[in-house]
Amino acid sequence: MAYFLTADGGTESLRARVYDLSGTCLASAAIPYETRFGAGARAEQDPEDWWRAFVNAARKAIAESGVDARAIEAISLATTSCSVVALDGQGNALRPAIIWMDVRAGEEAEAALATEDAALRVNGAGHGPVSAEWMIPKALWIQRHEPQIFDRAATICEYQDFMTLRLTGERTACFNNISLRWHYSAEHGGWPLSLIEALGLGALRDKWPARVVPTAEVIGTLTTAAARALGLPASVKVVQGGVDAFVGMIGLGVARPGQLALITGSSHLQYAVTDRPIHAAGIWGAYADLPAAGRYMLEGGQTSTGSIIAWLGRLMNGTMDLDALNRLAAGLEPGADGLIVQDHFQGNRTPYTDPLSRGAIVGLTLAHEPQHIFRAIMEGIGFGTRLILDTMAEAGCRSEEITIGGGATASDLWVQIHADTAGLPVAVPASRDGPSVGAAVLAAMGAGHFASIDDGIAAMVKPDRRFEPRPREAALYDDIYARYRALYPALKAPRAG
Template identity: 75%
Template sequence: MGYFLTADGGTESLRARVYDLTGTCLGSVAVPYETRFSAGARAEQDPEDWWKAFVQASKGAIAEARVSPSDIEAITLATTSCTVVALDENGKALRPAIIWMDVRANREADAVLATGDPALILNGGGRGPVSAEWMIPKALWIARNEPEIFEKAHTICEYQDFMTLRLTGERAASLNNVTLRWHYQVEHGGWAKSLVESLGLSALLEKWPQRVVPPGGVIANLSAKAAQELGLSPSVKVVQGGADALIGMIGLGVAKPGQLALITGSSHLQFGVTEQAVYAPGIWGTYRDCVYPNRHIVEGGQTSTGSIIAWLGRLMNGTMDLAELNRKAAELEPGCDGLIVQDHFQGNRTPYTDPLSRGAIIGLTLAHEPHHIFRAIMEGIGFGTRAILDAMATAGYRGTEITVGGGAGASDLWLQIHADTAGLPVCVPASRDAPSVGAAVLAAHGAGHFSSIDDGIATMVRPGRRIEPRTREMALYNDIYQRYLALYPALKSVATAGAQA
């Protein structure tokens, strides 16, 4: 029996887990770390905190699993993406890491898009977006605003790559991250050289890790120093992971063309698997070999989803009873007695890519109660997901089923609304710890137990529930959806004026 150590390096903490070959989690320990926020939408972390958290959590998870440290065969990490670090030649951080949610690089993102470089075809068919969250805008911000740091940096990389360096001594990037957020294209020679050069960032090409390893590929064994700190054998393999949400696709078992992962939480992310590239406006991006060899991942996203439910809870001043709201909302007919919610509370990521669009609740009367608004929010989010699926279908990708990971999986009502609004079956695997399960599959594959990631999924990812769309509700939602679609153009000028005021 093989045992595998995984780490899910999130925004607030790192959680280490130990899995066996059946996909069973035997031990799980989380260690928090600090995020420091400052004016200008800045958010930073100390990379040393990640390493300390990993060492502490790993030892705790192994102890809880009651396995011998000598039985751990491989390690794989899933971490936040677009968390950028600048390191000296000894691998020490020259400044705090600029984490994914930091959007100080807005002007730099505009400059990237303005180049019109062919590499930008990945996002909206060349029309964008380019996000301030991504690698090149953040690296450009460092070069413009902290030139001494940029010049001194031996390596500019991500959270994932920093941990790889600490574990192995190797400068290696994940193919997952670089295709997803660095504009790396396997089919066009790799690095976006002309894009970087057009921005005056030629030096960045040498600062990036030159070795690119796909998910499931063995990077190296643990270094002697890392093995000693972790209390593990130097024979342990370090297997490449990637961005938490994308590694979560593996943990959800979403691997076949037509399958789509819906990663839920404060926001929604939609990741579909396709054999062909899909480049078109209204699609966040399309990435070849990002997770699986010879397959593309097509991406959409909603900026605010679960966060709208949290907003409603704040308005209710701590009186929100989710169980009661779910019960009452489930008794309502689709449409919530005339209510429609536009889910753009923090702008729209896709299909409109309009940061100035705003949320709206339409059709309110004095008869409406909190459970009406609660359900209408869920329906609006479901319609937002359907709008993304429709944009993907227009571009050439048509999903056949949705597999949900994250918070929405806890609500039967929300799952059913997603099935009914999309007109597709919704699946929920037995384990909701998708990034960690996905990392375990990659570790087992890299350790030689499975010839492919797909074989690992077949053994280690356990199926759970399947919710079918209901014919009557689908028909009702089809009519309401047309009214939902009419909201965006009708409200656009009013919302834009308000957002700019």
């Protein structure tokens, strides 16, 4: 039997899992690490903490699985994106990693967008965005504010690349990550050289890893030091994984044109697969050769989703009983007795890309209770997802089904609301651990067990439940959705000047 080791390196912890070739998880272990926050929306982590967490979690998961370490064939990782590291010539961090949620590089992002460089054509048909979260603004910030670090850095890369360097000794860049967040375009010549030159950042090119590794390709085998640390044979293959949400998409079984993944948590991400490039205002991408060669991926996102539910819990001072609220909210009619929520509590990612937009609860009366607000929040988030899907459809990418993963799947009511508001069936896979399952699929491919992502998904991703849109509720939501869409222009804050 073949076995695979995976890691899901998230914002708060790293979870290692052991899988067999059927996609069954045999054991799991998680190790937390610290995020250090600072003024100016700063958030940093120590890359050595990532490595220590992986070693400790991996050893624990392997031991608990009962699998002989010599039977593990390959490793693949899913990690956060936009977690930027500056390394010296020996691969050691020169400063803490600037992680994805750190947005100190706002001015640098504006400078990148102001270049109007051709590299920006991929997102929003050239209208942006360029996020302060992304690689180039963060690298530019380091150059401007910490020039001695920038000059000393032999490598500037991300979490995924740091881990694969530590595992294999190979200096590589993850193809799906650089396509999504470094303005690398497989369609248009690769690296965004004119963009970084326009920013006075040309030296960055030699600091980026030269070898670009596609998803599921073998990077190398374990170094002697890595094998010793993990308690594994040096012959174990390290297979290119990628961005946690992207790998999670594969773990949900979404890879063929026409399919769409809805990945839920503190925020929502919508990933659609197409057979042709589509670039349009209000959507990100299409990114070429993702999730596989000859295919394209479109991206949408909602900044605040599950985090709004958490906000409601804080307002309720720890008294929120999710099971009870779900039961009570399920007894309400669509529309929550006249409430509509605009889900822009931390701005809007797509289709408006408006960081200044804000959330709203409209229609409140003294008769409303917590379950009304709870249901209206879920409905407002459902409408936000529908708006993104409508924007994709208007651009020529229409999906007939949503496959959902993540935190929202814990609530049957919320999944049903997504089906009813979108007017589409929603499929729920058996495993909620999409990034880990996806990493297992990629590891198995790299080990030679499957010829394609489609074959790996067919063997390792198991279906579970399916929620059909209910005609009566869907019709009611059509009217409420029109009122939801009217909120943004009505509430949009006037811009200075």
